[in-house]
Amino acid sequence: MEVNELRVNVWRGGADGRFQQFAVPRRASQTVLDVVTYIQRRLDPTLAYRFACRVGMCGSCAMTVNGAPRWTCRTHVDRVARDGALEIAPLANMPVVRDLVADMREFFDKWAKARGQFTPTRTRADEFAVVKPASRQRMEADAGIECIGCGVCYAACDVVKWNRDYLGPAALNRAWTLANDARDGGQKARLHAVAGDAGCHSCHTTMSCTELCPKKLSPTRSISGLKRATLAIVLRGEDGE
Amino acid sequence: MSARREARLWVVQRASAALLAFCVAVHLVTIVYAVRGGLSAAEVLSRTRGNFAWMAFYALFVFAAAAHGSIGLRTVAMEWLGWKKSTADLLMWFAASGLAGLGAQAVYAVVRP
Numbered sequence: 001m002e003v004n005e006l007r008v009n010v011w012r013g014g015a016d017g018r019f020q021q022f023a024v025p026r027r028a029s030q031t032v033l034d035v036v037t038y039i040q041r042r043l044d045p046t047l048a049y050r051f052a053c054r055v056g057m058c059g060s061c062a063m064t065v066n067g068a069p070r071w072t073c074r075t076h077v078d079r080v081a082r083d084g085a086l087e088i089a090p091l092a093n094m095p096v097v098r099d100l101v102a103d104m105r106e107f108f109d110k111w112a113k114a115r116g117q118f119t120p121t122r123t124r125a126d127e128f129a130v131v132k133p134a135s136r137q138r139m140e141a142d143a144g145i146e147c148i149g150c151g152v153c154y155a156a157c158d159v160v161k162w163n164r165d166y167l168g169p170a171a172l173n174r175a176w177t178l179a180n181d182a183r184d185g186g187q188k189a190r191l192h193a194v195a196g197d198a199g200c201h202s203c204h205t206t207m208s209c210t211e212l213c214p215k216k217l218s219p220t221r222s223i224s225g226l227k228r229a230t231l232a233i234v235l236r237g238e239d240g241e
Numbered sequence: 242m243s244a245r246r247e248a249r250l251w252v253v254q255r256a257s258a259a260l261l262a263f264c265v266a267v268h269l270v271t272i273v274y275a276v277r278g279g280l281s282a283a284e285v286l287s288r289t290r291g292n293f294a295w296m297a298f299y300a301l302f303v304f305a306a307a308a309h310g311s312i313g314l315r316t317v318a319m320e321w322l323g324w325k326k327s328t329a330d331l332l333m334w335f336a337a338s339g340l341a342g343l344g345a346q347a348v349y350a351v352v353r354p
């Protein structure tokens with residue numbers, strides 16, 4: 001028999017909240033975000049959740065779906081429902097604001113801590129920097145550049161859970177793309193920011209981030225790159241600025 | 242400084258892992274070779290006594306195991322037991338010196354002429 005109704009358990013309230021069950025009609029090509037939107041529009045307008053683009057670009061719709069973090073706008077119910085049931089909760093490893101909304105401040109603050117900002121070295125009076133598309137550095141940066149900041153990797157990472165200071169896969173991936181940017185002038189300080197027990201050396205290479213990243217990036221690989229890059233600190237005894 | 246220290250420990254951890262891969266392989270082959278036709282203390286000692294090559298090999302093995310194991314314990318203590326870094330560092334040095342000391346004693350016992 002075809003299942004034409006989904007049983008959906010949705011997290012309600014803050015950290016001390018609980019799951020509430022809703023029945024949602026099953027549709028063709030239905031996404032998890034469609035399900036949440038249906039509940040908010042038809043069943044309970046007080047449900048809080050976050051989304052913007054609905055097409056996998058903005059990174060705001062990530063939630064925990066049947067136990068794993070996912071971008072909900074591009075996750076089809078077909079792929080994740082088990083026996084017609086869905087369990088939807090806010091992203092893990094972040095404080096809950098309310099219902100399905102997680103507080104992403106710490107997640108983004110860590111990008112800044114990992115020196116995820118571009119440090120310019122030229123002015124507009126200078127010539128353009130020429131970066132060859134086939135150069136090793138450009139290819140390394142390309143491999144990590146498409147991150148949409150959704151926080152899925154961060155929610156999936158066990159080390160983030162164990163060590164609240166750990167910068168996490170997304171921030172370190174960002175740092176690695178900049179570490180390969182020939183135009184950037186903040187390399188030394190960045191290397192120091194990402195080394196150490198809050199940084200790349202804490203990664204256990206478990207690859208949950210890489211497994212679940214919706215953009216198919218490999219933060220694990222970027223983090224290995226950073227580890228190798230920090231050899232400079234050891235060999236040359238470089239100090240931070 | 243934390244960054245450099247952690248980076249150093251990471252290098253030692255990597256390097257000792259590589260050494261261990263080599264040492265464990267040699268060790269396993271030696272075991273298979275040594276037990277063919279029965280294992281006796283006399284036979285083992287006849288091979289190792291006064292043999293400088295075996296002494297160097299096992300000293301290296303002990304050194305790599307002590308370094309690798311103790312750095313690993315430090316991480317486990319911090320991540321799973323929530324120990325402060327300074328306490329975990331003490332554990333690391335304690336484990337490293339204990340393992341190195343016991344290992345050195347064992348090496349000396351089998352190679353001493």
Ligand code: SF4
Pocket residue numbers: 156157158159160168169202203204205206207208209210219220223
């Ligand atoms: S590979 Fe590293 S960053 Fe990625 S989930 Fe595992 S521990 Fe976290």
Ligand code: SF4
Pocket residue numbers: 146147148149150151152153154169170173212213214215216217219
């Ligand atoms: S690396 Fe992937 S999972 Fe992590 S924030 Fe970026 S897009 Fe999301």
Ligand code: FES
Pocket residue numbers: 051052053054055056057058059060061062071072073074
């Ligand atoms: S709503 Fe923008 S990525 Fe899902």
